[in-house]
Amino acid sequence: MRPFIVKQLDYDLTPVAGLALVGHHLKRLAPVFRHIDTALRVVGGVANSDILRSYVGLLVQGKSDFDAIENFRGDAFFKQALGIKLLPSSPTLRQRMDARAGDLFDFMPPLIETLLAGARPDYGVLPCGWVALDVDTFAMDNGGTAKDGVGRTYAGVDGYCPLAAYLGSHGFCLELALRPGVQHSASETQFNFERVIPMAQRLSAAGPKAPILARLDSGFDSAALMRVIESYNHAGQPQVDWLIKWNPRTTHVVALAERLDADAATLWEHPRAGKRVTVWEESLSIEGIERPLRRVLRLTERTIDAKGQLLIEPKLTLDGWSTSLEARQFDAKAVIALYADHGTHEQFHSEFKTDLDLERLPSGKFDTNYLVCELAALAMNILRLMGQAGLHGPNAPVRHAAKRRRIKTVMQELIYRAGRLIEHGRRVILGLGANDRAASAFERLHWQLAGTGG
Known part of the structure; x- marks a missing residue:
């Protein structure tokens, strides 16, 4: 056995290429996000819609800890995939959800209904x-x-x-x-x-x-x-x-x-x-x-x-x-x-x-944890939609036959995909590996969502 040589490459890789599919579903929610930013205006800081997009991006990976957002600071793919203009720091994410949880409650049902009605x-x-x-x-x-x-x-x-x-x-x-x-x-x-x-x-x-x-x-x-x-x-x-x-x-x-x-x-x-x-x-x-x-x-x-x-x-x-x-x-x-x-x-x-790692909720404040739970419902529905559309059919990753895929299975097969971010000719390409067995299903789901306005 030849030993591995570990080195950091000079181009961008992501271990969660499936966030690009999550981003398509979040695009369906743009009217509600605009309504949130209009009603809860922020001057010179992270918009409330970006707070919600960022936390959903964590939840679909099975992460509920606010500090997990620090792993994506400076990550161009995370922001672009989820449509985030300004990524919050961990303290900003926590403090904004603490401060605005009560104001955001009323927007959660429209987010969930808009997602399901569109899909x-x-x-x-x-x-x-x-x-x-x-x-x-x-x-x-x-x-x-x-x-x-x-x-x-x-x-x-x-x-x-x-x-x-x-x-x-x-x-x-x-x-x-x-x-x-x-x-x-x-x-x-x-x-x-x-x-x-x-x-x-x-x-x-x-x-x-x-x-x-x-x-x-x-x-x-x-x-x-x-x-x-x-x-x-x-x-x-x-x-x-x-x-x-x-x-x-x-x-x-x-x-x-x-x-x-x-x-x-x-x-x-x-x-x-x-x-x-x-x-x-x-x-x-x-x-x-x-x-x-x-x-x-x-x-x-x-x-x-x-x-x-x-x-x-x-x-x-x-x-x-x-x-x-x-x-x-x-x-x-x-x-x-x-x-x-x-x-x-x-x-x-x-x-x-x-x-979704929500047995023990991340905040000490009740209203913040309530908002976390409602966002978890939104994240679960996004993963359900991805599993229903992407993990059934002839080119789906090999799995036993089932009418419904567990959320963990959707994460393993569609979220946790290695990808390389390539910028060429004013285009941004998300490259999947030649040995990625889920690549064909991933690509099919991407074009399907893009074609429906997702």
């Missing part, structure tokens, strides 16, 4: 014809810190409990709203719905033209929230249905099991020895909602556990799901299966925390 991606419509709107909270462990809003979460760790809303089964995020760790799931959720549900309706009307199915867990089991969701059903807008896990609260499960066992009309299924299940429906009446509603219930009795161990007393499990879906289209088992599919969104939470 019109495949959101992933359910087989039943509805497009899912999965809303949930999850825990971010920020223990051992004195950050604003850190508290004991439902998961038993000190941190935050942001609320995320994903449109479609492919995980496009409409909102990642930071919340204090102690905040209950249903608290103030109606304010999130004010932004998320109309946005989902507009995007669905422009794209799949499908009704929307809001799916939420038992933490959102509230008649008030059901009325809020129902209030968005207006003529000319996609219909919004909902499927919410029921919270049994004070239900006496043993007494209910005895009543069902004594009823000859109860139908029991026996999926294995020592386990029986019955499913039934009840009508549901909620003041302020006129259309028929129902609750699907399932009681499971186990006398032998999954390992074959006999139980001294039967173990009873009661589950329920409240829904506005019509019984003639969705029987009880279909409703249960639709809610089981809701669990897919847990993968999207994981991508925020690991792939």
